[in-house]
Amino acid sequence: MQLLKKIKFIAVHHSQRKIDSLKRIKDLHINKYGWEDIGYHYLIDKKGKIQKGRNEKFIGAHVFGHNKNSLGICLIGNFDEEKPAKKQIQTLLKFLKNKIKKHHLNKKNILGHREFSGAAKTCPGKFIDMNKVREMF
Template sequence: MRIQKANLSFRDPLQPLQAVTKIIIHHTAENGWDIYKTHDFHQNNRGWSGIGYNYFLEEDGTIYEGRGLYIGAHAKGYNTESIGICMSGNFDDYDPTPVQMVSLHWLCKQLMGQFSLYSDQVLGHRELDGVTKTCPGTRFSMTELRSILFRINRQ
């Protein structure tokens, strides 16, 4: 498994992450949005420099670098210390694809190792203070994800 580069251009220079204390999981909450549609929406509708997420997982399990290891725009008040991973789909209505979950587990394991993070430092966007969204969706179990990551990390 590997992380692929997407051909994205950002309006402003990106600033490197200094310290990572959390991984924050998101969903697009839209059907069929890929990294390019999400990038376009963030740039042209939100007025951001470009896609706010550090990494993006397509429905087919492909992992793309969004902002990579640069400060994101995905969780107000947490961007300078977190990595945002977004998965394509609306997990209020349906479950992530099995290959998305395999990719998510792999990517989280890589990032947890790189930044010495534990499974309890992997949070759903909805678990952050002040967030009222269901992100990453009511059908997405953060408890189950953390349990799997805990087991993976002990291997």
């Protein structure tokens, strides 16, 4: 896997479908897609617990055209159909705060997957308002 040299963006995702655990997403990415490791760097489960995906020193596989300079975080759930758990959002905000500081990022570079150009997706779901997320900083 290639090294992730410079983190410029953080891409927020949801897991969509009924893939509801780190184990199942990992299995999908490795055994079905044939990737070397899970595509996301971090996941946040429904209890608000952070789970580690791909080591953040490596380039992930989560946002077409922007993997080389972005960190991928995936909230478990389908937020086109349901609202995220409060704890998930609390953890996400804490996580983003830490990463912004660590990588000297501008809050405008925290984007939902759908906000990247060329991404014809709803990810991370209509119940996650990215403007609201950015307003928290």
